[in-house]
Amino acid sequence: AKGSVVTTPINSEDEAYDAPVSIGTPAQPFNLDFDTGSSDLWVFSSLTPSNERNGQNIYTASRSSTAKQLSGESWKISYGDGSSSSGLVYSDVVTIGGLTAAGQAVEAASRVSQSFTSESATDGLVGLAFSSINTVSPDQQTTFFDTVKPSLASPVFTADLKHQAPGTYNFGFIDKSAFTGSITYTPVDNSQGFWGFTSTGFQVGNNDFQQESITGIADTGTTLLLLPDDVVNAYYSSVNNAQNDQSAGGFTVPCDTSLPDFSFGVGNNGAMITIPGSLMNLGPSGSGNSCFGGLQSSGTIGTNIFGDVALKAAFVVFDSGSQGQPQLGWASK
Numbered sequence: 515a516k517g518s519v520v521t522t523p524i525n526s527e528d529e530a531y532d533a534p535v536s537i538g539t540p541a542q543p544f545n546l547d548f549d550t551g552s553s554d555l556w557v558f559s560s561l562t563p564s565n566e567r568n569g570q571n572i573y574t575a576s577r578s579s580t581a582k583q584l585s586g587e588s589w590k591i592s593y594g595d596g597s598s599s600s601g602l603v604y605s606d607v608v609t610i611g612g613l614t615a616a617g618q619a620v621e622a623a624s625r626v627s628q629s630f631t632s633e634s635a636t637d638g639l640v641g642l643a644f645s646s647i648n649t650v651s652p653d654q655q656t657t658f659f660d661t662v663k664p665s666l667a668s669p670v671f672t673a674d675l676k677h678q679a680p681g682t683y684n685f686g687f688i689d690k691s692a693f694t695g696s697i698t699y700t701p702v703d704n705s706q707g708f709w710g711f712t713s714t715g716f717q718v719g720n721n722d723f724q725q726e727s728i729t730g731i732a733d734t735g736t737t738l739l740l741l742p743d744d745v746v747n748a749y750y751s752s753v754n755n756a757q758n759d760q761s762a763g764g765f766t767v768p769c770d771t772s773l774p775d776f777s778f779g780v781g782n783n784g785a786m787i788t789i790p791g792s793l794m795n796l797g798p799s800g801s802g803n804s805c806f807g808g809l810q811s812s813g814t815i816g817t818n819i820f821g822d823v824a825l826k827a828a829f830v831v832f833d834s835g836s837q838g839q840p841q842l843g844w845a846s847k
């Protein structure tokens with residue numbers, strides 16, 4: 515089987531990307547954030563207090579003839595940015611891009627934190643990291659991808675995110691028309707439950723390539739590209755009047771400045787993904803005429819994060835094992 519679903523930026527800064535998902539019988543429609551940095555499929559629900567809702571679509575299990583509560587099961591997730599949600603668990607039919615997962619764990623929120631409440635465009639998340647970090651307790655559940663994987667023509671999904679334009683998540687196949695050149699594969703370390711990999715280095719504009727192992731995760735659920743301080747400083751030291759502005763939460767640049775491209779190395783054949791300078795500016799920072807940089811420090815996080823700023827410059831293959839061990843494929847587009 516194969517699936518294909520369009521994913522769209524939720525705002526003009528490409529802060530996050532949503533895609534349509536149907537849950538239940540009759541189908542209840544949702545716009546969910548596909549997140550390769552977590553492994554819970556959760557939705558706003560009839561259990562979510564009205565003062566924590568802001569127009570989101572809500573899942574009502576009692577209106578679905580195929581919903582079954584997983585008795586005694588609950589979930590509770592907190593993300594590094596301080597946001598969180600928790601609730602009860604149902605199994606129900608979940609359809610994405612023509613692919614149907616019967617008996618998928620649907621995590622209904624009985625509470626959500628403010629950052630989710632305020633994001634009215636997002637009704638919840640579809641976790642696409644490894645099921646080993648799914649938070650349902652006492653019986654851990656599988657992600658949508660792991661649920662449908664046995665039915666897929668190939669055990670892969672691909673992300674093709676775009677700047678201010680609809681992109682695509684495909685399941686079970688690689689669309690050769692969606693990228694240029696060849697796909698460079700690199701091994702994945704999934705020991706922490708993430709799509710972890712090591713980039714071979716970086717390049718600012720047309721300067722020399724800096725060979726440096728940068729270990730991080732491919733994370734569609736994080737907006738920014740979060741890398742070590744030496745990389746971030748090398749980038750912004752080439753931008754006039756860039757400044758590390760604590761009140762803005764990181765590096766800002768003058769909004770009218772043209773920014774250098776940023777490239778990162780993948781695989782062992784010298785392949786690079788290049789983020790055009792124009793995509794390194796996330797728009798007004800909220801203070802003065804400065805704009806917030808798409809590249810920021812991974813500082814004290816403990817991992818580097820190749821978030822949407824990086825991923826939207828590439829066609830990315832999340833391959834869970836067509837060659838035995840999981841791997842990430844990277845192609846320009």
Ligand SMILES: CCNC(=O)c1c(-c2ccccc2)csc1NC(=O)CNCCc1c[nH]c2ccccc12
Pocket residue numbers: 530547549550551552593594595596597629630633636733735736737815817819
């Ligand atoms: C900024 C969001 N990302 C993180 O917190 C994160 C971290 C992380 C850890 C410590 C400090 C900062 C970040 C490691 S992996 C990782 N990735 C994820 O957690 C991926 N899922 C993010 C889901 C998410 C968090 N807040 C939202 C608000 C709207 C839509 C989606 C979200």
